[in-house]
Amino acid sequence: MAPVATTFFFYFLSALTVLSGVLVITRKNAVHSALALIVSLLGQAALYLMLYAPFVAGVQIILYAGGIMVLFLFVIMLVSIEKAQKEEQFNQQWLVGLAAALALGALFVLVYVKGRALFPDRGILMPEQSNTQQVAVLLYGNYMFTFEIASLLLLVAIIGAVVMAKKRI
């Protein structure tokens, strides 16, 4: 099936993602921030879908929007909102922040300019139907070792978190 109104959807989703991203840092209420972050993540998932990467989109929804953000909310809900409202939202480090933002922006521009040569003009065409299989082949074939290392790292992180949080096990 041919894509419909691709341009419109791209700009719509991008605007949604960016706008809710801005809301995340400007809302005083932490729960509102978290909800905006969820919208932003969902927008990203939809963008992945437009890139013919449905598996990544699905995982994004399950893990980030459905899992991690629920835990975020779980924590934030317990925090007293009144107290958070009174606190200073921005600290006085705007100089450092500006420098960091400029550096990041410069990096983006650099990648964009140089990247034209690095990446092929039209990205690798991955048929949508076998997208999941392709991901599997890459993860469990070409990059198996890296993948396993990452999972081991996560396991260590989990155990470390448990050890730190629980005084006696």
Place this chain on the structure above:
Amino acid sequence: MLDYITSYLKSDLTPGSAGNLFWAFVYIVLIFLGLSVAVIAMNWLERKILAHMQVRLGPMRVGPHGLLQPIADALKLLIKEDIMPSAADPWVFWSAPLLVVITAFTVFVVVPFGPTHAVTDMNIGVLFMLGVSSLSVLGVVMAGWASNSHYPLMGALRSSAQMVSYEIAMGLAVISAVLMTSLNNEGTGTLSMIGIVQAQQAQHVWFAFKFFPLGLIAFFIFAVAMVAETNRAPFDLPEAESELTAGFHTEYSGFRWSLFFLAEYSAMIAVSSIAVTLWLGGWMRPFPNALNGETWDLVFSLVPGLTFLLLAAITFYSTARMPKHPYFKVQTIGLGGFGAVLALIGVALFIPPVRDRVQDIFWFSAKVAFSMYMYIWYRGTFPRYRFDQLMKVGWKVLLPLGIGVLVLTAIAGILF
């Protein structure tokens, strides 16, 4: 234009995959209406079945045998005053029921009622269903938090912890079923809902009975986790009536509350259809192997029509038994008319082209209905788990069991 419409009737693809927008739209409308009717019917059935389990009659007043009770309830909810607590967070309070309903209905995009009867066939079907239905917990959490009240907050806390932990066991069970789909010549599995059923068709077995008892255990894990995911008894802690009055939707009333109700039941249907698709052979008729051949195909294809005729017969019998008092005239005529509609559907289901095209939907719905009956049965039988016990079951029983089944399935898949 007409060709465009009729061409699909002969295709063997879903409208979404075939790129037929008209039929995709028709299917969306049909599924939406069908779901609404199913939720209304479930409302009535749950009350009736539960009542008969508990030696009482259930709704009897509105319409014959209380058949119109759900409609009366829906009307009442619609015209009730819409109350929003003054201390509530208006935006979040407003959007929570919407989110819950939207996610509950969206998952039906990929539910395969038959090889051609789904809005679309997605490459990541199961993943999509699990992901979108996991979003509904956000709505529950938002509702509980936005109400700015203690009982809803506790309900929200419970539900978020519960859903996140049971999703893991559920995911492991799903993976072991997906693993079974890869047992073909190419060795590639699929996440597509239709693909999964077709894999069961190709392997001539429902995955619940594959690698006995591994498939059955995986199915059991999923069946437990899906009850927990939908907050139903015995895992109905987020809305535990005797503890938290009504849990996360304590402060909701009228139409907003009915949205939660709608979402709960359609979520139940949604997870049941995942279970049916993954383990109970989806749209396939029972015993495709033991009772195969032309004759059996014919016999089983007559079952849908016969079922509707039986229902019609029961309705006509009840019509005849209605009190003869003039007060009941309208009700008697109504019940008779309802029976006539059922009989007409039954007769229509005997017409061969209709029969062939629709019997998949019947078998799928029948399996889902069985699962829904189990939900009601649980509710009538089991006490409620306590929060820590619920977590214990999720993390210490289902999760290790799920991992074990997954590993064993993988080993069995290599060996056999």
Place this chain on the structure above:
Amino acid sequence: MTDRTTIDRTTIDRTSHLELEQHDKTFLDSNELIINMGPQHPATHGVLRVVLKLDGEKVLGTECVIGYLHRGVEKIAEHRTYTMFNPYVDRMDYVAAVSNGLGYCGAVEKLLNVEAPRRAQYIRVILTELNRLASHMLWLGTHALDIGAITPLFYTFRDREEILKIFEKYCGARLTTHAFRIGGCSYETYDGFEREVKKFLDFVAPKIDEYEELLTTNRIWVERTKDVGKISARECIALGVTGPVLRASGVKWDLRKAQPYAAYADFDFEIPVGENGDTYDRYIVRMQEMRQSLRIIDQAIGKIPDGPIMAKVAKVMKPPVGEIYHSIEAPKGELGYFIVSDGSTQPYRVRVRPPSFVNLQALDMMVRGALVADVIAVIGTLDIVLGEVDR
């Protein structure tokens, strides 16, 4: 009687309960949640208000606020004659009205120094034991409902209905029966009373098995009740807790055996005792008590004597100056009446020792450190009736 007085309150070791588990302070240390449970709450069995202090789901402490159903019954008694006050006691523990009446009539009879005739005593035993069954059935239904099993409620109500029918036939009322009079019973049994009670016994015995089938070995039920709301025998005695709660903790103390009243000395029955004093044991004790009640009724029906049903009591009662304490084993525990007479037609003071009120004291001790769901289970297992708590 002795072992109740010899234990000094201050020596009771309560630290095991009161010392809360040190909960780990994390960076998420949120405010403690104060939750008002009741007076309008589906699981507080009336208008009990429990203020819960919670840390997440864990209960740090509770406070019972009572009095929402206070009607001043004890004060009313001072302005009524002895006979006029009799119907009021039915309104205290309204699910076991017959037991209330028995206790009050027994107390006044002791004060007047009269004794009800044998036949009246037997009728009293039969009706009181039927009432115990009804009370326990109501308890079972609501307790199971609180824990989430909704079906037993309807079963128990169906069977309780049969008892209420017998009451209705006997005295015209179903709930607030006012079945007994001072000095005996005012009604002779109706025709076929024995037959109907016998029929009821045959009907209800398998029903009790049916309840047990649903719950006793149900995994979730066992998990929800085992080791929940534990209370030791010493703690029970220190708090004055009586009835099935005390017996489930292992104390074989039943006033029907310890100081028999009415005709209980004539019957052969056992006192079911638990071991652990947890909610499950209390459930088992009460289920066995129902069976023992059936036994008592069966024997009573078998050898009910003929004769008068009223002792000779003056129309206007003027008990001699003095005071009396008389207690019976009500379904919920020791129900006592302390009556002071100044020699006039009205009591000078009536004080009721309600089992629900005394047992409710144990709530806080039983739920500290437990979870919210346990509070519900414990309120259910204490089997309180707010009419009796508040009087």
